[in-house]
Amino acid sequence: MSDPVFLAVDLGAESGRVIAGRLVPAAADGAGADADGPTVTLEEVHRFPNGPIVVPGPDGSPSLRWDVTVLWREIETGLAKAGVRYSAEVVSVGVDTWGVDHVLLSETGELLGLPWNYRDDRTAGGFDEAFAAVPREEVFAGTGIQFLPFNSLYQLRATRRDHPELLSTAQRVLLMPDYFHRCLCGSEAVEFTNATTTQLVDPTTRDWNRGLIAKLDLPDRLFGPVVSPGTELGTLFPSLAQRTGLPESVKVVAPATHDTASAVAAIPTGSTGQADWAYISSGTWSLVGVETQGPVLGEAALAANVTNEGGVDGTSRLLKNVMGLWLVQGVRRSFARGGDELDYAELTRRAASAEGLVSLIDPDDARFLAPTDMAAEIVGYCRETGQPEPGDVAALVRCCLDSLALRYAAVLDELASLTGERPGVVHVVGGGSRNALLNQLTADACGVPVLAGPVEATALGNVLMQAKAAGAIGSLAELRAVVRRSEEVTRFDPTDDARWAEAADRLRGLSNRG
Numbered sequence: 001m002s003d004p005v006f007l008a009v010d011l012g013a014e015s016g017r018v019i020a021g022r023l024v025p026a027a028a029d030g031a032g033a034d035a036d037g038p039t040v041t042l043e044e045v046h047r048f049p050n051g052p053i054v055v056p057g058p059d060g061s062p063s064l065r066w067d068v069t070v071l072w073r074e075i076e077t078g079l080a081k082a083g084v085r086y087s088a089e090v091v092s093v094g095v096d097t098w099g100v101d102h103v104l105l106s107e108t109g110e111l112l113g114l115p116w117n118y119r120d121d122r123t124a125g126g127f128d129e130a131f132a133a134v135p136r137e138e139v140f141a142g143t144g145i146q147f148l149p150f151n152s153l154y155q156l157r158a159t160r161r162d163h164p165e166l167l168s169t170a171q172r173v174l175l176m177p178d179y180f181h182r183c184l185c186g187s188e189a190v191e192f193t194n195a196t197t198t199q200l201v202d203p204t205t206r207d208w209n210r211g212l213i214a215k216l217d218l219p220d221r222l223f224g225p226v227v228s229p230g231t232e233l234g235t236l237f238p239s240l241a242q243r244t245g246l247p248e249s250v251k252v253v254a255p256a257t258h259d260t261a262s263a264v265a266a267i268p269t270g271s272t273g274q275a276d277w278a279y280i281s282s283g284t285w286s287l288v289g290v291e292t293q294g295p296v297l298g299e300a301a302l303a304a305n306v307t308n309e310g311g312v313d314g315t316s317r318l319l320k321n322v323m324g325l326w327l328v329q330g331v332r333r334s335f336a337r338g339g340d341e342l343d344y345a346e347l348t349r350r351a352a353s354a355e356g357l358v359s360l361i362d363p364d365d366a367r368f369l370a371p372t373d374m375a376a377e378i379v380g381y382c383r384e385t386g387q388p389e390p391g392d393v394a395a396l397v398r399c400c401l402d403s404l405a406l407r408y409a410a411v412l413d414e415l416a417s418l419t420g421e422r423p424g425v426v427h428v429v430g431g432g433s434r435n436a437l438l439n440q441l442t443a444d445a446c447g448v449p450v451l452a453g454p455v456e457a458t459a460l461g462n463v464l465m466q467a468k469a470a471g472a473i474g475s476l477a478e479l480r481a482v483v484r485r486s487e488e489v490t491r492f493d494p495t496d497d498a499r500w501a502e503a504a505d506r507l508r509g510l511s512n513r514g
């Protein structure tokens, strides 16, 4: 019999994919790298673009949304391709996406409007409004989550303020992957790792913080059962199995549905729940963190504005969101508008030839969250802070990459002071780990080796959690051993350059500007 296939639906802010993962057992003759246990192979079945759509409101004002109907059509197309290619070999399917965004469902299960995209500005001012109901300290103590304006907490409060009829009609809130699981099999469960990104889950009980939900005056009935990653949610709807050519026996299994949680699960390390290694899950966002065995709460964690997101096998992800390659994506869009279409490899090649550490930005300045023109925004920032204005695309991208590397180093310092342990190595995973220049700059800024790869960490984590649910893998440690046997990593050693210390001071000055 051929090796089982697990289908990962992995949706990102720029593209979505359906990926088939195959778990290949250890070589029977006990020879080769895979002698100790199974390996995994991935095959991309379907890829499609994704991005926010603009829906004009009654007064014409733009509202940023996700078109879940189109996303579902693409998912179904991908499943049908998998039906043709693998048919009876498919064991299960699971979905992961970015965090925080969600749909509201009516009593009869109708979708109540298109979900908002988290970059919509309706949550600006949301902190003050929410903290009037529940003080900031209390929100942190009860959730352990970083204060980001787009967390579901502030989004739901914005919906309550602007569209009270939606909240009074809604019976259920489902995060994006949960919604697609419902389309696959009817499940209305909310998966734990992604639920934590709402800032409404208690990190100790690992369930909704119903006291907080009540104080925020959000309807309690919206928040359904929370399930652990690896939970079997059901089997494909027979009609969907028929349309896609997949067997009716295909299970729907919740992976770690938060893309970052799946990526962290697939880090090729030999250690779990220890803060002696760090990770950067690098894509549109850079999630810079360490794995811990429980939440790190208290005053210092609150002051550092770190997050404790839920991980697999009882682990926590102590991390911070850094603006990430969104900056470079934005610069790319700015130049594309001017007719200059450049791919990411070309942008990085140009940045490598530009002089380093000239002008710096604080990547996490709110002005870079959703600017209309990223290149102009960066030039404006440099002008206002008395630095040379980046004059071309090479200088702009170099400014982004230098600044990101410095910001990573600053976050690692903050995390080390919270855990009392300094990571000896940084694993960079995800699409951004392809960027050799950024990897080298990261090693230089952080002063420790960077191990880059796998690029497909999220899809690997998704597939392997399904394999774990099927009983083919026993633990998170074993899951990571499968990744180590299957994927090459590239090492970047820090170069000794005193300019980084000076640049770190400059970035600190910029970040501390009032």
Ligand code: LFR
Pocket (backbone or CB within 6 Å): 097, 098, 099, 100, 101, 118, 258, 259, 260, 283, 284, 285, 287, 321
């Ligand atoms: C990365 C990610 C981050 C989350 C951001 C918004 O794709 O999931 O972890 O903070 O998107 O949801």
